[in-house]
Amino acid sequence: MALLLKGGRVVDPAADLDIIADVIIRDGCIVEIGPDLTIPKGETVECAEKIILPGLVDVHTHLREPGREDEETIRTGTRAAAHGGFTAVCAMPNTEPVADEGAAIRFLVDRAERDGVVRVYPIGAITARQEGRALAEAGDMVSEGAVAFSDDGHGVQDAGMMRLAMDYIKRFGVPIVSHCEDAGLVGKGVVNEGVVSTRLGMAGWPAAGEEIMVARDIRLAELTGCRLHLAHLSTAGSVELVRVAKAKGIPVTCEVTPHHLFLTEDDIDLDYRTELKMNPPLRTAADAAALLAGLADGTVDCIATDHAPHAPHEKALEFELAPFGTTGLETALSLVVTELVSRRRATWGDVASWMCHNPRVALGLPPVSLAPGQVADITIVDPEARVDVTADWFESGSRNSAFMGRKLLGRATEVLVGGYFALRNGKVVA
Amino acid sequence: MTLSSKHIITMDDLTPDDITHILDTAESFAEISQRRIKKLPTLRGRTVVNLFLEPSTRTRTSFEIAAKRLSADGINFSASASATVKGESLRDTAATLAAMACDLVVIRHKYAGSPRMLMDVMDCSIVNGGDGMHQHPTQALLDLYTMRQRLGRLEGLTVGIVGDISHSRVAGSLIPALRMVGARPIVIAPATLLPARPDVLGAEVAYDLDEVLGELDVAYMLRIQMERADGMPFPSVREYARFYGMNSARLGRLPAKSIVMHPGPMNRGVEISQDVADSDRSLVLEQVESGVAVRMAIMYLLLGGADSGAAA
Numbered sequence: 001m002a003l004l005l006k007g008g009r010v011v012d013p014a015a016d017l018d019i020i021a022d023v024i025i026r027d028g029c030i031v032e033i034g035p036d037l038t039i040p041k042g043e044t045v046e047c048a049e050k051i052i053l054p055g056l057v058d059v060h061t062h063l064r065e066p067g068r069e070d071e072e073t074i075r076t077g078t079r080a081a082a083h084g085g086f087t088a089v090c091a092m093p094n095t096e097p098v099a100d101e102g103a104a105i106r107f108l109v110d111r112a113e114r115d116g117v118v119r120v121y122p123i124g125a126i127t128a129r130q131e132g133r134a135l136a137e138a139g140d141m142v143s144e145g146a147v148a149f150s151d152d153g154h155g156v157q158d159a160g161m162m163r164l165a166m167d168y169i170k171r172f173g174v175p176i177v178s179h180c181e182d183a184g185l186v187g188k189g190v191v192n193e194g195v196v197s198t199r200l201g202m203a204g205w206p207a208a209g210e211e212i213m214v215a216r217d218i219r220l221a222e223l224t225g226c227r228l229h230l231a232h233l234s235t236a237g238s239v240e241l242v243r244v245a246k247a248k249g250i251p252v253t254c255e256v257t258p259h260h261l262f263l264t265e266d267d268i269d270l271d272y273r274t275e276l277k278m279n280p281p282l283r284t285a286a287d288a289a290a291l292l293a294g295l296a297d298g299t300v301d302c303i304a305t306d307h308a309p310h311a312p313h314e315k316a317l318e319f320e321l322a323p324f325g326t327t328g329l330e331t332a333l334s335l336v337v338t339e340l341v342s343r344r345r346a347t348w349g350d351v352a353s354w355m356c357h358n359p360r361v362a363l364g365l366p367p368v369s370l371a372p373g374q375v376a377d378i379t380i381v382d383p384e385a386r387v388d389v390t391a392d393w394f395e396s397g398s399r400n401s402a403f404m405g406r407k408l409l410g411r412a413t414e415v416l417v418g419g420y421f422a423l424r425n426g427k428v429v430a
Numbered sequence: 431m432t433l434s435s436k437h438i439i440t441m442d443d444l445t446p447d448d449i450t451h452i453l454d455t456a457e458s459f460a461e462i463s464q465r466r467i468k469k470l471p472t473l474r475g476r477t478v479v480n481l482f483l484e485p486s487t488r489t490r491t492s493f494e495i496a497a498k499r500l501s502a503d504g505i506n507f508s509a510s511a512s513a514t515v516k517g518e519s520l521r522d523t524a525a526t527l528a529a530m531a532c533d534l535v536v537i538r539h540k541y542a543g544s545p546r547m548l549m550d551v552m553d554c555s556i557v558n559g560g561d562g563m564h565q566h567p568t569q570a571l572l573d574l575y576t577m578r579q580r581l582g583r584l585e586g587l588t589v590g591i592v593g594d595i596s597h598s599r600v601a602g603s604l605i606p607a608l609r610m611v612g613a614r615p616i617v618i619a620p621a622t623l624l625p626a627r628p629d630v631l632g633a634e635v636a637y638d639l640d641e642v643l644g645e646l647d648v649a650y651m652l653r654i655q656m657e658r659a660d661g662m663p664f665p666s667v668r669e670y671a672r673f674y675g676m677n678s679a680r681l682g683r684l685p686a687k688s689i690v691m692h693p694g695p696m697n698r699g700v701e702i703s704q705d706v707a708d709s710d711r712s713l714v715l716e717q718v719e720s721g722v723a724v725r726m727a728i729m730y731l732l733l734g735g736a737d738s739g740a741a742a
Contacts, residue, residue, distance in 0.1 A: 194626045195627050195630050197625065198626050198627040198628065199631070200543065200564060201562055201563040202563065204625075270439070272542065272546055316519065318520060318541035319542060320541045
């Protein structure tokens with residue numbers, strides 16, 4: 001079956017493309033890109049005024065299955081991903097039980113095959129049960145499809161343990177994704193240490209609690225030669241450390257989240273909204289500006305959501321008791337369009353770099369590109385579509401969005417995974 | 431005249447005029463406590479719930495007595511007896527109370543922001559009786575009252591708040607309260623006991639108590655809240671007492687009319703020595719006494735006093 005994407009603006013910096021053109025897809029692959037194309041039979045998708053991007057990927061998603069299917073499943077999580085314009089997600093291993101062995105990775109791969117609407121790449125735990133005490137079976141997990149390793153959620157506290165993991169894992173050629181949080185400095189911190197922790201009377205989570213681990217892991221990557229990807233960086237100091245490391249040629253990449261880019265600690269006020277409780281916490285406006293500057297100059301490689309679904313009765317608890325995290329898959333692209341593209345602070349090429357190519361390079365995922373012969377993983381965006389972020393907007397199993405109530409501009413209308421629709425006319429397919 | 435807010439959750443809910451109005455009203459109620467029959471019919475038929483989800487004796491008792499002296503029906507809903515130990519959420523507890531139609535809820539809870547949560551499910555007035563490490567506005571108001579009674583003014587006073595500022599909801603309310611009335615708060619502690627940004631609350635910072643002793647009109651001593659600390663915030667109690675404890679030698683170096691205050695409970699021998707605690711410069715018991723009058727004033731003003739009583 002053939003598919004013709006008609007008259008869209010085809011943007012892909014990897015293929016050096018930014019033209020109004022037609023795209024023909026056959027047998028799951030792109031076969032031709034050019035003006036005034038026709039197909040003898042098959043379907044035509046009208047793409048005038050739309051942007052055709054290589055498929056977006058979220059390298060930091062919590063699918064919660066197995067263990068917390070009340071919050072999210074592979075089914076609902078990948079539906080949310082398609083709805084938000086993603087053709088693939090990387091699933092973090094802090095499920096119940098933790099994905100720390102080959103069988104757990106195999107479960108995820110098989111379940112995603114059956115239930116997934118988009119591609120799912122599993123990330124395995126660095127240490128058994130993410131306890132930081134002994135290596136998990138990395139080789140076993142790589143054999144079953146793990147693309148990276150992470151103790152996301154709290155990080156590996158002991159430097160010797162992290163060094164051991166990097167030394168062991170480097171032979172598999174996959175990166176370690178580091179959650180940078182020094183438990184001793186962070187303690188019971190729930191909001192950024194500074195103005196907000198003081199004003200709201202809650203324990204502070206200092207910027208140094210992240211930066212010390214960023215510095216440590218960069219130094220360990222230099223020592224071991226293991227590839228390092230730094231998750232959800234939130235401070236200006238972290239960006240500066242990465243800038244210096246990259247200049248020295250150390251194999252490090254990093255991501256930032258939409259909530260750290262577009263929200264600050266000042267959004268947390270006397271209403272104590274638990275939707276704004278994240279780990280790492282929302283930082284200052286100066287930090288957010290530094291993250292954006294980092295994206296602009298290439299220090300920060302990509303945007304990742306840290307999509308963290310939580311049960312409503314848990315987010316309804318007191319701020320200090322509520323779990324950390326916001327959902328992100330279904331607002332990330334619209335936020336980037338609203339805050340950056342529509343205000344001319346970023347181009348569509350930047351969007352493709354930050355949300356498609358750079359994250360795939362960082363995690364070593366199969367490349368995706370808008371060129372003949374490439375697999376048809378494609379995201380089509382209506383840049384003028386209006387999005388009301390209300391409870392009705394979400395396909396995710398959870399509604400804990402830090403952006404609830406926002407009115408946004410731009411959304412994915414079609415998502416193609418291997419030539420098949422995962423999203424069509426804004427609706428998730430199947 | 432009533433207050434500008436239906437609730438007292440933080441000092442932000444009050445204006446300087448509100449504060450003056452509360453203190454003036456408290457002055458008239460203080461006299462009631464001197465009578466043989468200590469009761470007014472003002473809040474007859476009104477229901478005041480003390481929702482105390484954290485152990486407290488003095489604050490709960492103070493609110494309870496205040497409610498009784500105004501003839502309100504006071505109900506205690508405390509942690510040990512409450513549903514919260516059965517795993518009920520604060521929201522459900524509040525919704526349950528709301529269904530029983532109370533007029534005012536005083537909440538004391540271990541977590542910051544909890545009084546604000548009640549606003550989502552209850553229509554009645556809410557008074558913060560202390561939320562986590564955040565605020566304790568009625569304590570600040572009774573402290574202002576006590577200072578004004580003894581020193582005759584609030585404007586221009588220099589108040590040194592000494593000790594565990596970082597865990598102190600008392601300081602969290604007292605510092606902005608002092609600023610609102612034109613006084614000058616200085617927090618005095620080692621940095622391990624200070625919040626990250628005392629300046630945003632409006633306080634100056636001093637590490638050395640002895641250096642500022644001579645400037646203080648009020649030395650306000652705080653208890654070290656070991657139960658909230660993440661490890662020992664100083665090497666030893668002995669060393670803390672040596673550098674930050676109020677003792678007779680330091681009392682002697684305070685200006686002649688200066689006073690010593692403490693929100694209680696005191697740890698004698700730590701932040702305050704036995705002789706200072708019991709001296710006539712210590713206003714600890716006056717604070718307790720003021721607490722009842724100030725809380726009567728707050729309940730009276732929030733519930734519209736005699737006016738709404740007559741309407742009902």
